[in-house]
Amino acid sequence: MAPQLDNYFKQVDDLQDKFIDRLREAVAIPSISSEDARRPDVVRMGHWLADQIRALGGEVELRELGPQPGREHLTLPPCLLGRYGSDPKKRNILIYGHYDVQPAAKEDGWATDPFTLTIDDKDRMFGRGSTDDKGPVLGWLNVIEAHQKAGIEFPVNLIMCFEGMEENGSEGLNDTIKAEAKKFFKDADVVCISDNYWLGTEKPCLTYGVRGCNYYSLEISGPGQDLHSGVFGGVAHEPMTDLIRVMDSLVDPDGKILVKGIADLVAPLTDDEAALYPPIAFTMDDLYQSLGSKATIHDNKNDALMHKMRYPSISLHGIEGAFSTSGAKTVIPAKVIGKFSIRTVPNMEIDEVNKLIQTHVEEAFAKLGSKNTMKFNIVHCGKWWVADPKHWNYTAAGKAVEKVFGVKPDLTREGGSIPVTLTFQDELQKNVLLLPMGSSTDMAHSINEKLDKRNYIEGTKLLGAYLHYVAEEPTN
Ligand SMILES: NCC(=O)N[C@@H](Cc1c[nH]cn1)C(=O)O
Ligand SMILES: [Zn+2]
Ligand SMILES: [Zn+2]
Secondary structure (H helix, E strand, C coil), X not given: CHHHHHHHHHHHHHCHHHHHHHHHHHHCCCCECCCHHHHHHHHHHHHHHHXXXXXCCCEEEEEXXXXXXXXXXXXXXXXEEEEECCCCCCCEEEEEEECCECCCCHHHCCCCCCCCCEECCCCEEECCCHHHHHHHHHHHHHHHHHHHHHCCCCCCEEEEEEECCHHHCCXXXXXXXXXXXXXXXCCCCEEEECCCECCCCCCCEEEEEECEEEEEEXXXXXXXXXXXXXXXXXXXXXXXXXXXXXXXCCECCCCCECCCXXXXXXXXXXXXXXXXXXXXXXXXXHHHHHHCCCCCCCCCHHHHHHHHHCCCXXXXXXXXXXXXXXXXXXXXXXXXXXXXXXXXXXXCCHHHHHHHHHHHHHHHHHHHCCCCEEEEEEEEEECCEECCCCCHHHHHHHHHHHHXXXXXXXXXXXXXXXXXXXXXXXXXXXCEEECCCECCCCCCCCCCCEEEHHHHHHHHHHHHHHHHHHHHCCCC
16 A cells, blocks of 8 residues: 555645645635525535536535525525445445535634635635635545546545535534435445544544534514613613623633533543543643633643533624624614524533523523513534544544654544534444544634645645555454
């Protein structure tokens, strides 16, 4: 395998400008799944990706998923089901990724246009979706192209599943996976997903868990319309005052969840598990670097890692309807909608968590004695996932990391969520591996998201090397 891989790596290096152009084209399509007006762009992105795969000789179906549940005026973007190769003598590797992105606007504070890939003098490639998840998805396409150009036989058959709603709760995908588990996905031997990040900037990792995410909105309304605070301040119950009190009651400034019963659902920390964290190559400086400040709740590495990987957290995301532009408007908003979510971990069940959260916010609102009205809404829920990192899928990926980067990878659990990971594992009964390309400083979901050129190019080598090792790894 060694000469073949070296040949492949050389080809990836030779093709790097073409691969960067491919990413540039993808970033230019603003495929924001959570904004209604961008839905045509999400669909356009799905078609662009399908065309790219077809041009490389893959077969693609863009599976329509119908209307978006609860927002039926919107059509869900298609799920891309693809294949590359069908040799019965080869293993079948199912790869998943997403072609939608988080919202982004220059006014949010981006230094450059978020939909123009901009490379700086440190070879950082800035653009929305560069690391989450267009770069990694295109990494798989780059792997195919480099094999073709190098004249190297492709080591496996690829089964592809690329969705356009991951950043919006993966609506519609669970049903597709369930429906296709014994059809389109039936031959999959293992699953590989590249959609998370290294813990630092230098050392790759293999990831065997993600936290779940239950997302909520709280609508509080009262006045018939927005009011003058000089005329109605001190007279009317204000929705914003109520909302801030209710949201404040969820979590304290040290991240402690204040919802009764949540802590009891969390799996106790065993000595064996506690021993997993100290050997992970991660420092508080790595954390300060990725955070962009020293404003951490915990000041030691192990606590910080455990609170990212194995404890739940509640985050307050925003308030729709609140006065938020610059200036000093003396308004009382008539209706405000607070958005918050909880990241869940073993053994928290979605329904139990929802019940505890709903009871908590209803009690907190009742305590205010406000004459306003509150509506609690569950926006979407995805469960946590933990896999067996001793599986041969992980052994193969570990060998690929050593080959490309010359180090043994850390084994990590991701603080973010990829809702369909568990669905793949449960429905296909196959091992799932997360094999990240990007680093901790990539700022996914934030302003100035980027992917380092090194991570994109070496990451493409890693995905290809993984396919070679996983093709040959003995089963355990
Ligand atoms: N790269 C994975 C990712 O960013 N996932 C999102 C998924 C999500 C969950 N709920 C809403 N979106 C994440 O926020 O972790
Ligand atoms: Zn992602
Ligand atoms: Zn994301």
